[in-house]
Amino acid sequence: MSPSSDPAGGRGTGPATASASRAESTDPVRALLLRGGRVAGPTGTAVRDVLVVGAQVVAVDADLPGVRLPGVPVTEVDLAGRLVLPALVDQHSHPTGGGGGGGPHTQNLPIRFEQYTTAGIGTVVGCLGHDTVVRTHEALLARVRALRAQGLTGYLFTGEIGHPPATLTGDVRRDLALFDEVRGVKAAVGEVGAVGTVDELRRLAGAVARGSRTGGKPPVLHLHLGPDRRGVDLVARAVADGLVPAAMVTVTHVNWNPDVLAAAIDLAHAGVGVDVTACIRPDYFPGAVPPHRAVAELLDRVPVEQVTVTSDAGGAHPHDGALVPHRPVLLLDVLRHCLADRVAPPHLLAAVFAGNAARRLGLTGVGTVTPGGRADLLVVDGSGREPITLLLGGRTVVEAGVPTVTDPVGDPPAPDPVEAPV
Numbered sequence: 001m002s003p004s005s006d007p008a009g010g011r012g013t014g015p016a017t018a019s020a021s022r023a024e025s026t027d028p029v030r031a032l033l034l035r036g037g038r039v040a041g042p043t044g045t046a047v048r049d050v051l052v053v054g055a056q057v058v059a060v061d062a063d064l065p066g067v068r069l070p071g072v073p074v075t076e077v078d079l080a081g082r083l084v085l086p087a088l089v090d091q092h093s094h095p096t097g098g099g100g101g102g103g104p105h106t107q108n109l110p111i112r113f114e115q116y117t118t119a120g121i122g123t124v125v126g127c128l129g130h131d132t133v134v135r136t137h138e139a140l141l142a143r144v145r146a147l148r149a150q151g152l153t154g155y156l157f158t159g160e161i162g163h164p165p166a167t168l169t170g171d172v173r174r175d176l177a178l179f180d181e182v183r184g185v186k187a188a189v190g191e192v193g194a195v196g197t198v199d200e201l202r203r204l205a206g207a208v209a210r211g212s213r214t215g216g217k218p219p220v221l222h223l224h225l226g227p228d229r230r231g232v233d234l235v236a237r238a239v240a241d242g243l244v245p246a247a248m249v250t251v252t253h254v255n256w257n258p259d260v261l262a263a264a265i266d267l268a269h270a271g272v273g274v275d276v277t278a279c280i281r282p283d284y285f286p287g288a289v290p291p292h293r294a295v296a297e298l299l300d301r302v303p304v305e306q307v308t309v310t311s312d313a314g315g316a317h318p319h320d321g322a323l324v325p326h327r328p329v330l331l332l333d334v335l336r337h338c339l340a341d342r343v344a345p346p347h348l349l350a351a352v353f354a355g356n357a358a359r360r361l362g363l364t365g366v367g368t369v370t371p372g373g374r375a376d377l378l379v380v381d382g383s384g385r386e387p388i389t390l391l392l393g394g395r396t397v398v399e400a401g402v403p404t405v406t407d408p409v410g411d412p413p414a415p416d417p418v419e420a421p422v
């Protein structure tokens, strides 16, 4: 898409919850007809035309005729066989900046809007980690709202690594019931100060279930795993005894090492969702399973609906006296590896990197390329090597790898470089 063909659909009103509090646009409505892309749909990938009007996809068809809409300019773009995926749904990230576990000098900076978009991400779920003294849920909520105002779809998890958890209101039930932005609870097993017994996990899951019912959203318990598999065993006991419903649980960081990955696969067979972490890679954490290989192994052994990948962007690890920040582009890097290695057909990768998380979170407007959905579209080449183009709500926010919309805070940015192979 050249700049002259920018559809500039604006931050319009998308469907359902995905754009509930995004700013209304006063831009005139425009339409965009994307011709000849290979569209990753719900059941397969095929050459299709995609018609976007305003913020929504209104038609996906094999050969759409020329479109005339009274008073609405229509721009046609030839995608020449490039792949069209839903914008990525990243359900574990730290938009206020993570880190800080080694003292104040190890805190990371907040993540800018364009760091997400140049990674192909359209939906972000923010969370907190170890540090809920300096970093608060109030600040996280404000940052999510700022990202929404710029055009991302943003939510957050309440809770944290520690137990009992820090929250917005003092109670996870109240957070879930009262805040649309709160889509679930993050907790941890296998870490110091985290949930340590089956009974603690049972009580927390009960609070998640009750708060989510009051808030009218699906129950989501997002569990951080440590590198020691004993944490996984605790979850397995709770699920096996029927004390925690498997369907509400996703375990994340499953690729710490082959041992944890194997235990997570057993959990998946019991119905738990399994989430691969992009920043857990052997060059950052020796012994880790490369994330794209973890995706491949999971897709061999687990129903695709239970597999997701997240960036965990915002953290950092020390290296040679400096901090290496974990950036959102790590998630795109995993997708690129999966495409290049043909780990799965594109429509299944679309589910793993977008649709599955959206469905688990109960977000109806994002995560698929279907009529009626929000026009959050990621255009990549089939090998994954070329620069991406990203539309959010019909608006081009990244053009050939370069952000066309940038965070109002901070210096003019350069896009994060693509990561080296793991």
Ligand SMILES: [Zn+2]
Pocket (backbone or CB within 6 Å): 092, 093, 094, 129, 312, 315
């Ligand atoms: Zn994290």
